[in-house]
Amino acid sequence: MMVETLSLGRFHHQRLDFKRWIPAFLTSHKTLFTCLWIVAFVSVFVWQRNLSDGFFLFGRVPVRPMPKLRPIAFNLTDFGAVGDGITVNTEAFERAVSTISKFGKKGGGQLNVPPGRWLTAPFNLTSHMTLFLAEDAVILGIQDEKHWPLMPPLPSYGYGREHIGPRYGSLIHGQNLKDVVITGHNGTINGQGQTWWKKYRQKLLNHTRGPLVQIMWSSDIVITNITLRDSPFWTLHPYDCKNVTVKNVTILAPVFEAPNTDGIDPDSCEDMLIEDCYISVGDDAIAIKSGWDQYGIAYGRPSTNIVIRNLVVRSMVSAGISIGSEMSGGVSNVTVENVLVWQSRRAVRIKTAPGRGGYVREITYRNLTFDNVRVGVVIKTDYNEHPDAGYDPQALPVLKDISFTTVHGQGVRVPVRIHGSEEIPVRNVTFRDFSVGTTYKKKRIFQCAFVHGRVIGTIFPAPCENLDRYNEQGELVKRSASQNVTDIDYDI
16 A cells, blocks of 8 residues: 655645635734634524523523413513613503503413513502513512502401501502413512511501502412512412412511511412412411401401412411411311421411401311421410401301321420310311420420310320320220310410
């Protein structure tokens, strides 16, 4: 085999011939390098523009595109909004919502809130609307209460909750709506409640604070994949709504000195699902309500058919999951399951008082875990906070048909405290598969008063004497000597 070798002279000759093909303006090494760099940059730019997965230049920072969930979608910036955290964008939000309201018969519209800090005063939503918050998008509530409109008190509360007369509206509000979605890539709605909390403690506010998000008299509501934080008052307040889903929502507020920042407060709502959420706030993580004393009795709308599941919650001031105390329209058919309550004052609580009227019944707690809570299960019948002197002290609530199954935990000071009364006894309470590690070596750590119910199988710690004992087969082993025995000890 012959291998041709290239002489230096021949190579030099071919190199000189090759130069004839190079344009004269590229003969400079510096110019050639510059041109190659420009070509490479343009290639990358074209590649990036055509890339379907939405990566920034060189693919280093992923940006998820905002999906189109309605037939038509708008960006907040189309309406002149500026996301610098300083510019007030209320008019931009209002123009956007007004535009979307015209597309209701065509399937509605979507408002995309891009990354940025979008300062705004309260604004209203419309039917058949999706509010979509991008990752790193933050809707900021303006802190000056002069920009928050006043509204009539809720009809089932009458008083206003904190003050007589009007109340402040919510940052994001809706009334008489249908088919509303608030979602995103975990964008944030931030009420900047610090100013409100300070003024409330200093008694500088003349009206009841407003929630962060409040939807009233509406149906088919979905709230998912967002973060809600630092509400001036209750965080998410669906009021007299039907078919509400709250899923994959994070709700945050300081665990101390953020008064009344409940996480989710279903209020006179029907057919509601709350699941897969994390809530850590300065009051109840969830509080199911249905009106306050005579106003709630007259309004007469119960909260019913509510499922709460797969949650992690924390409340250092109040309780993880509460029912009441405003429950005058009634609360029924509630299931709470697969819930972890950690680092909290109370885990699950039902609270009411003479004057409330109404009922709490058909409540099922299942598969609960308590981790370092002061009191595990609380039922309280003397929560005497009333709107005014017009309530009827003879309007007595009915508490019955409440079950606790598969409840476990550790670091609990008082596992159970059921404080019924002679006028408001607690009826038909069931405990089964209940075992909670305690931190207090004292007899009355399972406390009861005026309660009728049963224990099925072996539970720990030892139950109070008010409850009938059954074995695992459901056979009566020992009947209670007295259901009215009181061994409540608030010192522990």
